[in-house]
Amino acid sequence: MTKRRMFLRMITASLLRRRSRMLIALLSIGIGATILAGLVTIYVDVPRQMGAQFRSYGANMLLLPREGAVLNSESLSEALRQIPADQLVGAAPYRYVRLDMTTRQQSFTAAGTDFTQIVKTSPYFSVEGAYPAETRQVLVGKAIADTIGVKPGSTMELTYQPVSGAADKTPEESRVPGARLSGKVEGFGGGMVYVSAVLDDEARLLSVTVDASTQTPEYGGRVPEDEAFLRQFTGKSLPLTLGGGIDALTGATVTSSAVVDALNSATETAAAARPRTMNFTVTGILTTGGEEEGYVFLSLPDMEAMTGTDQLDVAELSVSAGADRLEAYAGAVSENCENVQARLVKRVARSEASVLEKLTALVFLVTLVVLLLTMICVSTTMMAVVSERRREIGLRKALGASDSSIRAEFLGEGLFLGLLGGVMGAVLGFVFAQVVSVNVFGSSITFQPLLLPAAVIVSMAIAAASCLLPIKHAVAIDPAVVLKGE
C-alpha cells in the first residue's frame, strides 16, 4: 500500500466513521455552496430573465411609417427582416380608427391587430374570456365593456364612417347607400367638368347636374342646359359607357365623355366612402390597467374589410436584446427600409440596464456574506473537531507524525469536505436556482456545465481557508501533555 492510499484511507475513514461531526461541516459547506451556486446560476441567467421580465412590461421598439410612406404588412415584414428571428419575441401591428356603435350612439377607438402577436408583446394583457381566434370577433376593453354592458358571447354592431365629418350625419343619412355623388374630370382643352348626381335607394340615378363653364360655350358649354342629354341618365345604374345607353351631345363628345367618366369615378369614390357596418361577437374583456381598456380590438382582416385598406399605424416590437443591440437594429431598419422607421421605447431599455447593475451589486454582497458565514461555520466546526481529537493528534505525533503530516491530514479532510460540499452545492444550487427562477421569473434555466468545477473549486478553497486556524491549533498540540493520563 502506498503512502497516498493510506492517507486517503485515513481521511475518508475519519469522515465516514465520524459522521455526525463531519456532517455538520459538510452541511455548512454544502449549504454555502448551494446558495452560491444558486445565486451565480440565477445571476448568469438573469440578464436573459430580466430581459424577459422587462419585455413583459411592453414593447421595446416601435416601427412607424416614414413621412409620406405607408406601413402595411408588406413593408412591416420587410423591416422585421432587419432583426434576427431568434431575438424577435413578437411584433404586434396596430391600425387605429374610430368605429361607431350606432345602436348606442357611441363611438370608440378600435385597433386592428394580430392577436397571436399581442400575446407575445404584451403578456401583461389579462383577458377575461378568450382572445379572438377568427374574424368577426372582438376583444373589448374593460372600460367600454362596463359602459355598454357587454360580456364574452355578446354581439355588437360596429360601423366604420370613412368620410370626415361622418359623425355629423344622422344615422339615417349615413345608411342610405351613396345618397349623393359628385366628381370632376378634365374635359375639352384641359378645363374641369364638375358633375353631381342624386341616387335613389337602389343606387339608380335620379338627376344629374353638370357645371361645364370651363368648356367652349358653343360646344361643351351647352351640356348643362341640354335637357335631352341629361334625361338619358335618369333611372340608369352606374357605371355607364358612352354609346351604351348614353349618347354624346352632338359637337360636345369630349365633354359628354367627361360627364360619364366623372359619374363613374364618383361612384367608385362613393363606394369607398360608403359607411360599412359589421356584426361582431365579443370573445373577451381586456384588463390592462392602461388606456387599452378604452379600445375595441379586432383582427386585421376585419379592419381591412371595414376600412378598405391594409394600412397600419404602428407595429410594437418586443426584441430580446440589450440596449446596444437594440439601437443597432433600429439603425438597420432606418437605413435599409424606405417605408419604415424604427424608434426605441427608451424608458424600458434603460431601466433594464440600471436594474441589472443594482442586481450585480446585490449578488456580490450576498455572495460575500454567504462566503463569510460559511467560513465561520466551517472554521468553528473544524475547531471543535480539533479539540475533540486532541488525543488522537497527540497520539499521531507520538507515533512520529511531523507537523506537516498533521497539516496535510487536516487539510486533506477539509478539501475532501469541500469536494463533497461543492458537488452537493452544484446540484442543489441548480435545483435552488431552478425553483427560484420558475417561481420568480416564471421560466426555467439551463444547467451550466462550468458550474460543477466552479462550485467544487470555490468550496474546496473555502474549506481550506476555514481549516487554517484549526490546523494551527492542531499542530500546536503537545503529545506529552495529551497522552499523560487523563
Place this chain on the structure above:
Amino acid sequence: MSLLELKNVSKIYGDLKALDNVSLHVDQGEWVAIMGPSGSGKSTMMNIIGCMDKPTSGEVLLDGVDISRESSKKLTDIRRDKIGLIFQQFHMVNYLTAVENVMVSQYYHSMPDEKEALEALGRVGLRERARHLPSQLSGGEQQRVCVARALINHPELILADEPTGNLDEANENIVLDLFAQLHKEGTTLIVVTHDPEVADAAQRTIVLEHGKVAREVINENFGK
C-alpha cells in the same frame, strides 16, 4: 554497549522538581523496569526519554545523540525512527480498525504494509480481530494492538508507561510474554509499572522517589 544515558537530568515545574538530578544508564538490549509511588516522576522521565519533552537541565544521550538539546522537529524524527511507545490508556485512533492503527505507525515511519501489519497483529494473537474498530475490542485487546503498533517498525527502544495497569491477569501475561520475545530479539525495553510482578519480569528495577533514583535492584531470577 550503552543505548541510553541520563546525566544529572532535572525537570522543574515552577518550584516542583518532577525529576531531580537523575542519572541513569541503560544498555542496548536491556530490559529495565521503573517503579515508584505516584508523582515520583516516572512518566516525566519516560516523556523525556521518548523525545516528547525536554529536561530543564542535564543531558540525555540516546544512541550517542544528546536529545535534550534537539529541536522538536529532530525529536520527532528520532522518536519515529528509534522508539516504540506503549501507554497505560491504550490510545488508538478510534475511527480506524486495528490493522489500520498499526499501519498508521508504518505510515509515519516509512511505508504502510498491510501484510506486515497483519503479521504483527498475529503476533499479539489478534489476527482474527484485525478489521475491528477499537470500540469493538476489549481493553486487553486494545493494549495488544498498541503493542503490535509499537513493535511494527522494529524500534531499538520500547517505552511502556504502565502497559498492564488496566489489564487482567491473562492479558498481562500475554503482554509480558511479548516483552520477553522482544527482549530475546534484542530490543531494549523500559517499562514503568506499579506491579511488582511486571517489575520482576525485567532484568533490573529502578525505583524513583520524589524525582530521584532511590535505589536499583538487579533481578537475580531473570530468565529463570
